[in-house]
Structure formats: structure tokens, C-alpha cells
Amino acid sequence: MTDATAATQAISGPPAIEAVGLGKRYRGDRWALRDCEFTVPAGRICGVVGANGAGKSTLLTLAARLIEPTEGELRVFGEASSTPETRARVACVTQEKPLYPSFTVAGTLRMGRELNPGWDEEAAQRVVDMGELRLDARVGSLSGGQRTRVALALALGKRADLLLLDEPMSDLDPLARHELMGVLMAEAAERGTTILVSSHILPELDGVMDHLLLVQAGRIRLSGDPEEILDSHQLLTGIAEGAELPAGTAVERRVRGRQVTALLRTGEPVDGPWESVRPSLEELLLAYLRTPLPPSATATAPDREAAA
Amino acid sequence: MIEYRIERRSGVSTYQQIVQQTKQALRLGVLQPGDKLPTAREVVEQTAINPNTVLKAYRELEREGLVEPRPGLGTFVRRSLARPEAAADGPLRAGLVEWVDEARTAGLDREDISALMTSVLEQRFRTGVTGSTGSAGDTGAAGSTGPADPAA
Numbered sequence: 001m002t003d004a005t006a007a008t009q010a011i012s013g014p015p016a017i018e019a020v021g022l023g024k025r026y027r028g029d030r031w032a033l034r035d036c037e038f039t040v041p042a043g044r045i046c047g048v049v050g051a052n053g054a055g056k057s058t059l060l061t062l063a064a065r066l067i068e069p070t071e072g073e074l075r076v077f078g079e080a081s082s083t084p085e086t087r088a089r090v091a092c093v094t095q096e097k098p099l100y101p102s103f104t105v106a107g108t109l110r111m112g113r114e115l116n117p118g119w120d121e122e123a124a125q126r127v128v129d130m131g132e133l134r135l136d137a138r139v140g141s142l143s144g145g146q147r148t149r150v151a152l153a154l155a156l157g158k159r160a161d162l163l164l165l166d167e168p169m170s171d172l173d174p175l176a177r178h179e180l181m182g183v184l185m186a187e188a189a190e191r192g193t194t195i196l197v198s199s200h201i202l203p204e205l206d207g208v209m210d211h212l213l214l215v216q217a218g219r220i221r222l223s224g225d226p227e228e229i230l231d232s233h234q235l236l237t238g239i240a241e242g243a244e245l246p247a248g249t250a251v252e253r254r255v256r257g258r259q260v261t262a263l264l265r266t267g268e269p270v271d272g273p274w275e276s277v278r279p280s281l282e283e284l285l286l287a288y289l290r291t292p293l294p295p296s297a298t299a300t301a302p303d304r305e306a307a308a
Numbered sequence: 309m310i311e312y313r314i315e316r317r318s319g320v321s322t323y324q325q326i327v328q329q330t331k332q333a334l335r336l337g338v339l340q341p342g343d344k345l346p347t348a349r350e351v352v353e354q355t356a357i358n359p360n361t362v363l364k365a366y367r368e369l370e371r372e373g374l375v376e377p378r379p380g381l382g383t384f385v386r387r388s389l390a391r392p393e394a395a396a397d398g399p400l401r402a403g404l405v406e407w408v409d410e411a412r413t414a415g416l417d418r419e420d421i422s423a424l425m426t427s428v429l430e431q432r433f434r435t436g437v438t439g440s441t442g443s444a445g446d447t448g449a450a451g452s453t454g455p456a457d458p459a460a
Contacts, residue, residue: 043360045358045360178356181356182352182353182355182356183353185353185357185358185359186349186352186353186359188352188359189349189352189359189362190349203317206316207314207316207357207358207361208356208358209358210358210360210361
């Protein structure tokens, strides 16, 4: 299959993920996620970004059907609940990377082969080989990064249409990160696989994601194409004294001595004694992350605005 | 075939980097008509960037008439950007070499010449906003190869 057909194939059919009024409450009345509304079209590489404890893992675990929502729905390829068909189409690598420690690497791959009808031995084997893992090594004796590699090999061997990866690169060295991200992108290029990947390392997802979900305190703060989101923001730098920012558009405003820096939600450069530029992805995300949501704010309004 | 180098912190978007590097390869003759561009899969496997970015860059190159997709085969170069006028044995280059020698005789060093060249290019290309972005790459190339040559 050529690149072009994989890309167009992904466009038809239901979105990979669609959240409607989604909420999850754990024991003790703590809402890990609340009022989440967003869509991730099929074929996207979606970065799930947020601070520790923001709800990223809860979101991915809900999508993997490992837990049930408390309210609302999370549709995966149009299905509101788990079916054998969707289970076969989804692969998940959680932070815990649950593998059998007494299995060897070869045994783990054999398990993948026997449990998954569409198993791709070559894809799984390649990921293992790239890490120069010994096939007869027990999983329990491997380092964290090596176990990550085995877990990713299992997920890729499954030939899923949706890959859910929770902080997959956190315990890998820079070379392994680059290699495995390359393997994931190649998979997406060839098969139009949708990938949801969470990370709190922002540069890791720059250039990789073409869809952004910014999760903040259990809400979806931003959702959409990162380029479009960046186009609809301006980063202003100017002299603080007498500075009047356009009303109602400031995401963040910081004063250092005489200088003021502000991130505004507007696509047009702002007139005035400013330098007004399009922010970088990191500047934009950091500004949002530094600014907590007001308690009354609903997460859905900026979401729609950004996604439009 | 070429290999793209993606610099994530350059401030230039990933897709623009692919477009620019392809054009540079077309100018230098690294890519010639009939050559195949690497597939999106090959590019992303090596650079770990989003495949849609590669496809977007290739579409842009196609829109400019530089490459064409052939279904099932890949993306191929349609035309070169190499300028015979700028070739090593061409009169334009000879004239420039002569001018640079003259400037050195007058006491200008490499940085002076480069600054003068940049300034004149800025001035002469300022008219016509659409043309100026395309020729920005050209000015850089001319500025660096011109003065470097007589020293060799």
C-alpha cells in the first residue's frame, strides 16, 4: 500500500475517539476527569499533554476500556462500549507495562502471536531486534527501557488501528526514543494507524503530533490541530507601563521589571507598543500549563473554538 | 534519493524544512528529473516526524510543479531547479569572481564583501513580496559561494 491510500483511508468512517460529557470519579469523590468533549479523527497522531495528575492516564485507560466512565461516553471507532471487534482494533501500553516476568522475550512474543489473529511477527520482532534483546532473557530480568521495548513490540505486532501509549518513552535513552518514535511513525504512515500518546516532555511531541489534547485538572483545555491552535494565538512582548491588553483574550500575562509578556487568544497581530509573534508550541503549552483554569470555566468552550 | 535533516528547534516548521531541503537538492542537482523521493514511511522512520507532515510537504512541491505522485510507485521529480546560468563555467560566475577579486584588492575582507553582497541583494529584491521569499534561499547561497571561491 502506498502512503497516499493509507492517508485517505483513514478519513472515512467514524472518528477514532469521541468523548461526550465524559467524566471519571475514583473513590473518595475525586473527579479525575469531568465534562470532557473532544474528537480525535482517525489517522491522527494525537499528543495528550498535561501536568502530572491532570488526567492523561485516566483518559488513556478509559479509551483502552480498562476502566468504565462514571458519566458520559467515550466512543472508540463509534462504539460506546467494549466489543470484541473494537478490542481487536485497539492496543495499549500503560505506564505499568504489564508483562509476565517469568516469560522469556520469545515466550512473550509467542503469547502475542497466539492471542492475536492478525499478528505481525515481523513488526514485533524488528522492535525487539533493534534493542538487541536476547530472546531467551526473562522479562523480569530486563531493565525498564527493555521492558518498554517488549511492550511496544507486543502492541505493534497486534496491528491495531488505535495505539494508546501512556508515557511510552519515559524510561528510554535518546537513541531508543528516536528509533521507536520512527517505528511508530512508519506504522502510521503505512497503515493510517491512529496513535494517542501522552507525555509531559513537550519537545518529544513537537513535530510528531498533528492533534493536541491539553488536559488540565481533569478538563480538556485545548483540542485540535496544533498548527491551527498556534495560528490562533499571539505572544506579545512590550513595556508593562500603561499596557492595555485587548479584553478577554489573555491566556497568561507576566510582568518582569518593565517588560510584560502575554499570550493572547487571537489570530491577528495586536496593534500597540508590542512585538507580536506567533508562539512556539512549547511557549503556548507552558503558558497554558502555568495558568490554572478558573473553577467556573467549562472546558468545552475553548475546545470548540480551537478545533473549529 | 535524499535524506532529510529535521532540526526541531530551528523555528522553521518541519514541513517547510522538507520543502526547502528538496528545493536545495533540486538546485544543486542532487535530485534530478525522474528521481524518486523517499516514501513518507522512509522519511518518518528515519526522522521520527509525523507522516502527514511529509505528505503535506510533497503536496506543496507537487503544487509548484516540481514533483508528481505516480500511484502505487511513489513521488518523482518532474523538473530541476538547477540554473545553467549559474554553472561553474558560466559567465555570471566569472563576472562575480572578477568583482570579488576587485573588492579584495580594494581592501575588503570576507565579511565586508558578504555584508555588501547581502545589502545589495536586499535592496534589489525588495520589490515584489512574493518573489522575495523564494529568492531568500538563493541570496544565501550566492553570498556564501561567491566570496569563498577566489580563496581556493
